[in-house]
Amino acid sequence: MKTVLQKIILFTLVFSYTSVCFSQKKQVEKANKEFDKYAYIDAREIYLKVVEDGYSSAQIYKNLGDTYYWNSDYDNAAKWYLKLISQYPSETDVTYYYRAAQSLKSINQSEESKKYMSMYIEKGGDPGIIKATTTSFLEYQVELEKVSVNTNRSDFGAAYYLDKLVFSSAAMNTEGTKLHDWNQEPFLDLYMADMDSEGKLSNPEPLKGDINTPYHESSAVFTKDGNTVYFTRNNYIDGKKGKDRNKTIRLKLYKATRDGDNRWENVVELPFNSKEYSVAHPALSLDETKLYFSSDMEGTVGMSDLWYVDILAADSYSEPKNLTRALNTEARESFPFISDKGKLFFASDGRGGLGGYDVFMVALDAQGLPTGEIKNLGAPTNSSKDDFAFVINEDRRIGYVSSNRDGEKGSVADEIYRVQEKCEVMIVGTVFDVDSKELLPGAEVTLLDANNNIVDKMIVGQDAAYSFTAQCESQYSVRGTKSQYAPNEKVLQTPDASGTVEIPLPLKLIDPCPPNDLGCRLNLQPIYFDFDRYNIRPDAAVELAKILAAMRQYPELVIHIESHTDSRGNDAYNAALSEKRAQSTLEWLVNKGIDRNRLSAKGYGESQLTNDCGNKSECTEEEHQLNRRSMFIIQN
Template identity: 40%
Template sequence: MKINFTTVLLLLCVLGVCNFGYAQKEALDRAHANYENFQFVESQKTYLNLVEQGYASEEIFTKLGNTYYFNAQYQDATTWYNRLFELNAEVKPLILLRYSQALKATGDSIKAKKMYNAYIAKTNTSTFSKKAVDYLELVKKNSGRYQLQPLEAVYDINNISYGHTKLGNKLIYASTKTINSFSNTKSAWDGLGFLSLFEIPLNAENIAVGKPKKMRGRLNSKFHDSSPVYTKDGNTVYFTRNNNTSKNKENTQNLKIYRAQRKGKTWQKPEELKFNSDFYSSAHPALSPDEERLYFASNRPGGFGESDIYLVRIAEDGSLSAPLNLGPEVNTEGKETFPFVSKNNALYFSSDGHFGLGGLDVFYVEIDEENESFGQLFNVGAPVNSYADDFAFGIDSATKRGFVSSNRSKREGVFVYDNIYSFLETTPIIDVYKAEINGFVTNLQASEPIKGATITFTDTEGEKHTVKTNEDGFFSSDINRFKEYTIRASHDLYDIDEKTSESRLDVQRINFQLQKNKEKIISGADLAKVLNIPNIYFDFDKSKIRPDAKVELSKIIAAFNLYPQLKLNIRSHTDSRGNDSYNKALSERRALSIFNYLVSKGVDKNRLKYEGLGESELINSCSNGVKCSEANHQKNRRAEFVIWN
């Protein structure tokens, strides 16, 4: 009979791949026990050993890529993902995403973009870029939290009035209500009189109990004066004034921030702050609660848009640092202006660059001074915001009362000059981006909870955060409801697993079942259990190594390569059929057969010993004279690999 050697070789390769797949899938599905069970200590090195032996499959390359990806070894990850694509370009969407991120991390932005686009196409998702309908939904969620009404004592549709600063029981605000007593000159900006500082007494509910009065002294000039903010002791004020130091008339239209000190009842001559310029504006100062930071708006060069929010640090001697732009989390290509910082360190400001209801809208963001960062940005909603310009927002964190200015009219859709509105905040702002992902992490084999598992959330921009499971294996985390996350469950003793969340869900449950892959390798332990080897089986009355046993023994060989000090005692067992002395001899032949096979594969014989125990240690009731099925007898025909020193 003529045998085709090529056919035999191909058949052997196919059998090798099938056996490998069987080892992989066994732990996941008992019905396909021959396609699993390659999850054990130092699996990555074992995979590499198998590849060197000629094994090649999508599963091997995927898991190799994943093992490197999980450990942030992105260059190696791209190597194995690339080999995966050479086998099959139609991979799972999650692998596309991981491949894209690995490519991006290694600087291959062009290919990374290609892979990410393929991921988007497969999953029909988009990056975190909300449409107007999404923004409108978010604004709606934070609307209706204020009771708003005009401050009737200063309301005048023919003049500008704005401001929110309270000094004692008085509101200090700016208005064009009367022509400056020093000059009848009108502003070139709007044809009205220049802004001057006024004061009006209010009761505890911010209702006027007196008439407006222009403030006397040096805080008012013949040009614009507005936006004052006072220190807690009331002896220092920062405010906005026209640039009146330039000889160029065009430059006088710019704004500057001044500081004045009070001695007794008299304000001293205001000083111009050093970061001002004749060539751009700085305006609308705001103090942090500790009075160590001064926030302001400016259209100075180097910003993100028309005007940005900046801060300077105030030293104990009153000197100021260089201005620092608050960055793209706050500033846009549009206009950001009129900052205000509440007592609980939240920044409010007006913007037409972030999505709003019309014109300037008021926005809110928490300040994290320690980490020099900000929380999530929110539109404060209607009725504070409207179709018109809404700005100069200020609130007392204790009383929840405050003021906002707007050029809205009492008649919807009609614009007038700016006027002041008082408000009461009835409910706190809602984190409209917040959603929740929770779930349980359990042991795949025993369905027991896994305490202390690390759950890592990674968004599409690569930002990460982690939580731990509790004693019940439960985890919960707040996430951004508009983002998708790759969620990884990991534990030192278990295989890693990853899943992907959905966006735009308020709450979602994602559970994990992890395959145990690591046990303590100690003297007396059975390495077969450590490596999840189901068994080394022999045919009835035979001692020859079966093909399936060779696959399992390759794991033992890999363990010897990984652990140079490892020594094993091969203990062979038989079933009860046949007499005791014969079974004793048969088990010794089987143990010797395994011994010789391992030595033939390069294992030092001095690291091995063997013994045949016959039927002396049965693991079930199938002893002499007991009728049992072939399957139950098979369970006794086994080998153990006991670690010894």
């Protein structure tokens, strides 16, 4: 179709352009504001050494599983989570059943995954399935299908007409078999087809009445009541052809009305036509007070621009106005269409695209002018050939586009494709501190599918906002991470209709360890002693095994052991008891092969309490327990 109209309108200039390629570099490194000379101490390596030495605990298995889970190593994550669940079921938080299930699913152990997901639910777990209210959302990820009314000639330019579809076709000129002398194709006429609920077409027949002539008719738009049509035709009315000074028959816009027998009559030419330029491809605003069209009239920026007029009254119109230089280019803009959501779709070969005509979209403001970013609809709507005349019913998510993508014969290859919009959902949210509610710029957010495969990821900006496109009726996880914060993950089931789902991502700040506190770095659990005793209990040995593994792994480590008590009891007694406990801890490590020269120990009694639970205070056992601690300080 493009080549036919190109001849008629004298669009003989070949416009070439280079597509602009964009590259986006993602920031993937965590914030690292200051150098930590002890950063080489790898907690995971230490935990693995501890396990090799025969020690285990629920906390070790949790931490090992997590170090793999948050790094998407689901094989190893599953290994440690299953050990945790089997050996320490009473100490396994319900969350770890979910993580185990997800890890197993990721390594294709679906039956095992179902088993642990069931256990997760049985133990009171809330999978966080969010049923969101859908909102209107238009996304041009579509599937294309050729319509059944296509012929072996040129077929293009769909237009909605009540419950039917009108289109242009050169299959058989209703006024005879006259052929265009440039491509030996019949001239175009307007046809009407039945349209079912899925947008499938059938029973094509030419429009009745006075619209079709021996020359070209194409590109129509109908009023909502179906009683008026604006359409494109050669400069031909009342059996007479009109030509410009170069003897070329230009295109003009005409208007017709429908009579009681569904015949089109009262064909009138619009007053802003001219035999010296072309006016074609009409579109109506939603309130039907503006008529948009394509033209190369005086004032056009390029080869053809989009213009509009205000419809003032019956057969009365304002002067044509250019639809802004922000939209029109030095090449061709054509085939406008206004959707039922107030968006302008049009074809252009003057913007970066996939080749030839591409379809673009831009929102319109209250005055009917373009506002915001002009977007290319991309593949598969667009191709390396000509793609144009895009129309869509946004409520039904069904539309049509014309294209010659499957042929090499120009207009002969034009065909109409049914467009079925894919159901997609936007997952949006912000990352923030769970306590202070402050936004967390620089956090990394990852979208994972039901099998824990990474779908997309991004580093949030200063607004801490993220946005992902997802499929309808599918399970996803949204995972947030940031330096010095515990990771957080939320799982959701997307709705069955296009829309937006908001998933806030709160993160919990982890108090950073002091540079020389090895116990903090290894997430050492409290080392408890029996009342009035200082021997090393089995549960304390598990924690000391972490220190032992670290000192074996890093021979340069020199450790000072600090032992503290709570305030209960005599001050002098507590000082002596803490000293015995410190020395007992030192001897345990020496007996395991650590050089005594690398160790020192001191008891501080109740002299360095971490809270206000001093003598005569009324503290709980939990509060006193915070003071009965051992610390392992790295010495310079």
